[in-house]
Amino acid sequence: MKNMTKITLSALLAAGLMTGCADKTERIDMHNDKGDQVMGLDYRDFDQAASEAIQSMLKSGALDKKDGSRYVLAISRVTNDTMQHIDTDQLIKKIRVELLKSGKVVVTTAVSANGAEDKMSMDARKLRENDEFNQNTVQKKGTLVAPDMSLSGKILQRNVAMDDGKQQVEYYFMLSLTEIKTGLAWWEGETVIGKRGSGKSVSW
Amino acid sequence: MIKKWLLVLSVTLLFTGCATHNSSYAKVVDNTLSGDITITDIKERVNSDSGLKQLQITGDNETDKYMKVRYRVEWYDKDGFKLDAIGEKWSELPVYKNATFTISIIAPSKAATDYHLYIDR
Numbered sequence: 001m002k003n004m005t006k007i008t009l010s011a012l013l014a015a016g017l018m019t020g021c022a023d024k025t026e027r028i029d030m031h032n033d034k035g036d037q038v039m040g041l042d043y044r045d046f047d048q049a050a051s052e053a054i055q056s057m058l059k060s061g062a063l064d065k066k067d068g069s070r071y072v073l074a075i076s077r078v079t080n081d082t083m084q085h086i087d088t089d090q091l092i093k094k095i096r097v098e099l100l101k102s103g104k105v106v107v108t109t110a111v112s113a114n115g116a117e118d119k120m121s122m123d124a125r126k127l128r129e130n131d132e133f134n135q136n137t138v139q140k141k142g143t144l145v146a147p148d149m150s151l152s153g154k155i156l157q158r159n160v161a162m163d164d165g166k167q168q169v170e171y172y173f174m175l176s177l178t179e180i181k182t183g184l185a186w187w188e189g190e191t192v193i194g195k196r197g198s199g200k201s202v203s204w
Numbered sequence: 205m206i207k208k209w210l211l212v213l214s215v216t217l218l219f220t221g222c223a224t225h226n227s228s229y230a231k232v233v234d235n236t237l238s239g240d241i242t243i244t245d246i247k248e249r250v251n252s253d254s255g256l257k258q259l260q261i262t263g264d265n266e267t268d269k270y271m272k273v274r275y276r277v278e279w280y281d282k283d284g285f286k287l288d289a290i291g292e293k294w295s296e297l298p299v300y301k302n303a304t305f306t307i308s309i310i311a312p313s314k315a316a317t318d319y320h321l322y323i324d325r
Contacts, residue, residue, distance in 0.1 A: 030293075031292075031293065032294070047290065047293050048295065048296075050290060051290045051291060051293070051295060054290060054312075055291075055309065055310055058254065058256060058310045058312075059258075059308075059310050061251075061253055061254060063254075064253045064254045068255075094290060097290075098289065098290050098312065101287075101288070101289065101312055101313055102256075102312055102313050103313050103314060103315075104254070
């Protein structure tokens with residue numbers, strides 16, 4: 001009986017120790033995240049870059065159509081020129097959502113630099129002359145709306161080795177809003193985010 | 205004496221009424237900043253071209269220290285319903301020693317009429 005108690009106590013102790021050692025996973029409070037910065041880009045950097053771009057765009061008046069209606073915006077090429085595997089949509093989607101909410105812009109998913117974002121706009125038109133479909137419900141020719149404006153840009157990274165062995169990483173978020181009719185950039189914006197940390201940190 | 209009290213009561217009620225109509229405010233929410241950072245002026249205008257409300261909040265850093273504070277703004281429509289916007293998240297603001305600072309914000313849409321702006325450490 002004594003042995004049994006000893007074994008149980010040992011098992012409990014071991015279990016307790018292992019629980020103590022295991023790293024606890026925590027959910028990030030995205031609204032008040034005071035977690036340490038990382039050398040790479042995280043969601044806080046994308047939030048900051050998007051927020052600054054939206055404020056700057058709305059303040060500039062470039063999206064104010066004279067008749068009060070909305071511009072149709074196409075998303076052009078946004079290049080990731082950093083050493084990190086990031087999807088540029090992490091930035092662009094935030095901007096699109098806020099611009100749509102502003103009532104100044106509507107984004108087309110039928111045209112973009114990489115082809116249609118939503119191919120269904122064109123695929124659904126292939127149903128013309130298909131007897132299986134009620135032709136009154138198939139979209140007529142000439143109903144798609146062409147874009148007035150185009151949003152393009154680049155995310156750039158520059159690494160600087162410092163004398164004390166530390167590393168400085170600079171990220172540049174560069175965006176341009178071009179009027180398609182004239183090819184003129186009506187708005188341009190740049191947000192720079194700099195980070196300084198250990199030279200051993202890997203920023204890709 | 206009673207007349208005086210009635211007058212004070214009427215004025216108080218009048219102000220309370222005004223506060224309910226426009227619920228906008230800007231305030232420093234971190235107690236450790238009180239006395240160091242003060243809001244001195246709030247300017248509002250509606251841009252005639254865009255129809256969007258613009259805010260300019262001016263304040264003072266009354267200390268000998270450079271500080272990096274942060275702010276966020278919540279927007280509400282005319283009926284007091286909160287609007288979702290990216291500006292709700294904290295943004296950093298450099299505040300130089302013994303100098304004024306300015307926060308310049310534009311509303312996320314025409315529907316945004318009232319705001320609550322918070323400054324924190």
